[in-house]
Amino acid sequence: MRKIRALLGVSVAGACALAGLPGVALAAPTAPYTVVTVDVGDASGHPVKSSGVFDASNSSVEVVPETDGSLSMYLRNLPGGSWLNVRTGAPTGQAWTAGQTYQTARFADSTRARLDIAADHTGCASSTGTMTVAEAGYDPGTKAMTSFAASYVFDCDRTGTMTGEIRWNSDVDYAAVVSTPVPVDFGRLEVESPTQTRTVTYRSQGTLPVTFTSATLTGAQPASFGIVADDCSGRTLAPGDGCELTVSATATRAGTAAANLVVTDDSAYGKRIVPLKFTAFDGVVGTYYPVGPSRLMDTRSGIGTAKAKIGPDRKVDLQVTGRGGVPSSGVGSVVLNVTVANPTSASFLTAYPAGDARPTASSINFPGKWLGSNNVTVKIGSGGKVSIYNRTGYTDVVVDVVGWYAGTNVVATSHGMGGQYHPFVPTRILDTRRGGGVLPGGWSITGWVNFNEPVRSRVRAFVLNITAVSPQRSGFLTAWPGGPEVPVSSTVNYAAGKVVPNLAVVQSAPCYQDFCGDSWGAPSYEIYTSATAHVVVDLVGVIDDGTVADGLRFTPRSPVRIADSRINQGVNGVLPPNSTREVTAPSSVVTDTTQVLAMNVTAVAPTANTVITVWPAGFGAPKPTASNLNPAAGQTVSNAIMGIIGPQDSFHVHNHAGSTHLVADVVGRFHRYSGTASTTVASVRPYSTVVGSGAGPAVRR
Numbered sequence: 001m002r003k004i005r006a007l008l009g010v011s012v013a014g015a016c017a018l019a020g021l022p023g024v025a026l027a028a029p030t031a032p033y034t035v036v037t038v039d040v041g042d043a044s045g046h047p048v049k050s051s052g053v054f055d056a057s058n059s060s061v062e063v064v065p066e067t068d069g070s071l072s073m074y075l076r077n078l079p080g081g082s083w084l085n086v087r088t089g090a091p092t093g094q095a096w097t098a099g100q101t102y103q104t105a106r107f108a109d110s111t112r113a114r115l116d117i118a119a120d121h122t123g124c125a126s127s128t129g130t131m132t133v134a135e136a137g138y139d140p141g142t143k144a145m146t147s148f149a150a151s152y153v154f155d156c157d158r159t160g161t162m163t164g165e166i167r168w169n170s171d172v173d174y175a176a177v178v179s180t181p182v183p184v185d186f187g188r189l190e191v192e193s194p195t196q197t198r199t200v201t202y203r204s205q206g207t208l209p210v211t212f213t214s215a216t217l218t219g220a221q222p223a224s225f226g227i228v229a230d231d232c233s234g235r236t237l238a239p240g241d242g243c244e245l246t247v248s249a250t251a252t253r254a255g256t257a258a259a260n261l262v263v264t265d266d267s268a269y270g271k272r273i274v275p276l277k278f279t280a281f282d283g284v285v286g287t288y289y290p291v292g293p294s295r296l297m298d299t300r301s302g303i304g305t306a307k308a309k310i311g312p313d314r315k316v317d318l319q320v321t322g323r324g325g326v327p328s329s330g331v332g333s334v335v336l337n338v339t340v341a342n343p344t345s346a347s348f349l350t351a352y353p354a355g356d357a358r359p360t361a362s363s364i365n366f367p368g369k370w371l372g373s374n375n376v377t378v379k380i381g382s383g384g385k386v387s388i389y390n391r392t393g394y395t396d397v398v399v400d401v402v403g404w405y406a407g408t409n410v411v412a413t414s415h416g417m418g419g420q421y422h423p424f425v426p427t428r429i430l431d432t433r434r435g436g437g438v439l440p441g442g443w444s445i446t447g448w449v450n451f452n453e454p455v456r457s458r459v460r461a462f463v464l465n466i467t468a469v470s471p472q473r474s475g476f477l478t479a480w481p482g483g484p485e486v487p488v489s490s491t492v493n494y495a496a497g498k499v500v501p502n503l504a505v506v507q508s509a510p511c512y513q514d515f516c517g518d519s520w521g522a523p524s525y526e527i528y529t530s531a532t533a534h535v536v537v538d539l540v541g542v543i544d545d546g547t548v549a550d551g552l553r554f555t556p557r558s559p560v561r562i563a564d565s566r567i568n569q570g571v572n573g574v575l576p577p578n579s580t581r582e583v584t585a586p587s588s589v590v591t592d593t594t595q596v597l598a599m600n601v602t603a604v605a606p607t608a609n610t611v612i613t614v615w616p617a618g619f620g621a622p623k624p625t626a627s628n629l630n631p632a633a634g635q636t637v638s639n640a641i642m643g644i645i646g647p648q649d650s651f652h653v654h655n656h657a658g659s660t661h662l663v664a665d666v667v668g669r670f671h672r673y674s675g676t677a678s679t680t681v682a683s684v685r686p687y688s689t690v691v692g693s694g695a696g697p698a699v700r701r
Helices: 409-415 514-519
Strands: 033-038 052-055 060-065 071-076 084-089 101-105 113-119 127-138 145-156 162-170 177-180 184-190 196-204 210-218 225-230 242-249 255-265 271-281 288-298 314-319 331-341 347-353 364-366 371-379 385-390 396-406 421-431 443-450 461-469 475-480 492-494 499-507 523-529 534-543 552-564 579-584 594-604 612-616 637-644 650-655 661-672 692-695
Touching: 033 071, 033 084, 060 162, 071 162, 113 127, 113 145, 127 162, 177 271, 184 196, 184 242, 196 271, 210 225, 210 242, 225 255, 242 255, 242 271, 288 314, 288 331, 288 475, 288 499, 331 347, 331 364, 331 385, 331 492, 331 499, 331 552, 347 371, 347 552, 364 371, 364 594, 364 637, 371 396, 371 552, 371 594, 371 637, 371 661, 385 396, 396 409, 396 499, 421 443, 421 461, 421 552, 421 594, 421 637, 421 692, 443 514, 443 534, 461 475, 461 492, 461 523, 475 499, 492 499, 499 637, 514 692, 523 534, 552 594, 594 612, 594 650, 612 637, 650 661
Parallel strands: 101 113, 184 271, 371 499
Antiparallel strands: 033 052, 033 162, 060 071, 071 084, 084 113, 101 127, 127 145, 145 162, 177 196, 196 242, 210 255, 225 242, 255 271, 288 396, 314 385, 331 371, 331 396, 347 364, 347 385, 371 492, 421 534, 443 523, 443 692, 461 499, 461 534, 475 492, 475 523, 552 661, 579 650, 594 637, 594 661, 612 650
């Protein structure tokens, strides 16, 4: 009987710097061998679910040699209770020739050999592949086979490639490697969630050593995976030895990602394939949900707290979650309009997460006997509360909530997808001084803004800088989506004769009024004034429905001061008239993907009435015509700013007249969400533009 020996080596390559796995004490197979090895590769578990080396040590093996030279191997009671059938046969009318490679099919014909594999009631309607015969022994009298050795490549119903070795009554040694797990399924991953890792173990379970060469990632989405550690490449594993390779998965876009971990070796097939996969989904963390507005606290009437002014060096822990349209859980931060009324002395308020140490920062600064407000974004603290601290004197405080940012995905079930922020070049969209005339007290005006698609139909809220100009008496402005009733809340609080701006996030509604004209259906807003005043509105940005390309998501933090010219922090000394300074955000408040900082910027004791303007540095953009602060001489005033930063994490600050000190506190950052990003470039991005804007006639309320 003629026998041909072939040295079949297997080499697995990967990427993982771990120590080699110790050898496992296995009873060494002895010749002659009867065994079937299976590497399921990328065959998706069809027809064999798991890789393995199956022989009499772990299975019941029955071999039936037929008189036509075919061979049937039945393996029962495999690990896990599985079974496996392997049927082979030379091309019709031929005998096997050792050393030859045959094309295979489910049934033999004149040119193709038979290779049919079935397992656990799963077979193949059709199959293709190859068999390389190392040994074929025949009984000279009966012509029945007496021994057989071959390596195979098998594709069942075009589901992928399965490989292995077949031995029956053969002295031909074989190499076998079992990799686990196969496939590597990372499950469901949230887009932008931390990178996940899994370890693949390769174990030599044949009679020959296995040499691995290198590991690569191939397939549909190899960039979604990585090789982070490799103990296999360049190693030779003796039977019983093993090695490990660690792979990672990173979700950057919703959908299914798949790739193959391919480790090359010295086997007949030349490689081992382990499929990798995960399903990514868009979470809602950092998206915005507009509400109301709705009043949460009023010390004048006892809403949300005691009916009393907040005293010096005192704070109120305000319950925010579960009130005013804010969910009871899953909230990361809230957007509030905080109003100060009737303070007995100059002071400041600081809003910060309840339970945190009070930061060196301010949310609103005011003189005695002042009436005013500021937009404040606050990270939610312990118990769903925020703390509001007053430095000196006694003051009434009113708090209205206008929206919230998701902190976890628990809110997605009840509230769906939130919105993402899109900053704009500050654009004036309403100025009653230039058209329409002063807005009478007790009246409102509806404004609309038109954009190109896909922005136009997906705007859910505006980010506006709203300014009351020269009101005839003290009062307030209220901005809301519009409707028959004016909400019991305020957006800008003003004193007579002042110029008072405030940043506002205002929910929008489609404009279905005749005055919208060609902009019918464009997003709109409404502004009410309690006292006669001019109204100026600058568009700073919009909140979409979570689907527009290159939207930004928010990460809150406890307030931190990044600039204080009084102590040369971030800005050296007072800002002279008509001067521009550049402020660079420290690395502690930005990441590589940060594009916008949520800040509170304060002008401290200017020597003249002035205008403060903030815009990004490093883009070559000119100073906008819109302003951020309009402080009067001697007034310490603050305003919330969503400030775009340049490629070096910096922004410009311009002072128009007189001299003033400047303070800037950061309460969070916005980054471009990879799930809707149009490119992989994380820095310079184009600003969106407004197609048109306008307003209808004033309406008595």
